[in-house]
Amino acid sequence: MEFDGSQILIGKGAQADVCKYQGYAYKIYKPTYPEEWIRFEMQQQETVVGLGLSDIRYFETSDPHIIRMDLIEGIELEKKVLDGYLEGFNILSDAFCKVHQAPVSPDIKMPRLIDTAYMGLDPEQWDQIRPVIERLSEKYESCICHLDMHFLNIMLPNDGSDYKIIDWMNARIAPAVFDYARTYVIFNEFSQEGLALYKEAVAKDIARLGISNDDFKDAVMVSTVIRNREKTEL
Template identity: 35%
Template sequence: MAVIMNERFVSERKEIGKGRQATVYLWNGFAFKVYNEGYPPQWIDFEMQVQKQISQTALPVAKYYKTDCPHIIKMDYISGVTLSEKILEGQYQHGIEDLLNLQKQIHRIDNVDLPHIRKCLEPEISGLNCAEEQKARALRFLSEIEDANTLCHLDFHPSNIISHNDMYYIIDWINARLGQPIFDYARTFVILFEAAHALAERYMELLKTSVDDMDMSQLDKAIYIMALLRTKEMGGSNTSRLLAKYGNTPSDPPFTRVNIP
């Protein structure tokens, strides 16, 4: 029986979220992620495989289910509010602390059957439409960061965390890879910086004080890489400012570093 694409689904579904690639609807107690027309089906299959791997861990995540439509995924529906809403609308004061504690939980897991960050980043950087100097610097930074087999979310920010009944659930694992956690921290910082400087500054303070063996010089390199890749995704002057600040290293020609407020 056609579970998804029938008249009841189309007429009764309620939109609960929308991103660049898909719209999420609530129907019959489940969430349904409907991808835009033309979205590659192999990428949807890959997302299903990633979620299957993550669901086998002890992390608080939603389960995914196949449907009879290749461009739709059925998911457990988690009611509640995002950590973003809790911080910005509810004036919750410890949101960034909660965010980092959850991220540390993710980084306790390793050797999940997922691709490695380094193998994915190298072709992404090489294919960027940017200055050759920037690409060369990013590839050099990438080669200088130690590899690892740690689980990384790589799109970890307050809007991908749902608070329900005093428990957090982590969503949107499509970017998950194995690698050095410093890449995960760097991407979170870049995303926070784009959205709210104060939250990014608080996050950076916590990284310096509460993450064991944090190598700040390596973090600077990872931030440069993630800011450059984010320019491709989103553009914007904020990311450019990060490139200016974090692109200067002892092995580069000296220039005046900019202070980011």
């Protein structure tokens, strides 16, 4: 597809830019980005829309590297938190609970963490994390995990309606401990102050699920290995 020049850049990532154009948002991937990954992202979004976790629809365009999306007029939660909006940590905690409480049917079109975590890892790394994923998956009930839950992936609409969770590419079926651990790793990477506030915000939810400190540490190890692999791909 072609734009007429009136598009406005509203987001920029490692693999794609997002533009506002004629009432929609368009995600424009680099030409080298695999088309099958784009199709997978569209499938993920269709799944979470069907579950009521998102109302942002994705549409194909004539260009396989461009997705048309429903437009959110708003700001990323990160912008408010950086201005001192500490309520953002409670919103983050609430977002986790909302996702984890969604129903998971046997035929859900979303992969399990154990089935995809090996991708991009060398055999030694996979041998390191696989037993942990298997053990924790047997010990704790599985649910939908966003696996990239942070302030940049939560939008606050300008109209004052409820927050919206975006970017479901990483979502998997797994115990919630991996979702909390993934966000722990992200905060640990960028902000120790934010990490302390995050730990305080989700402590009750982690305790309610019966997640032990040792199991959480193991999940953090798994998330760190996967996160380090992702950073080599950027």
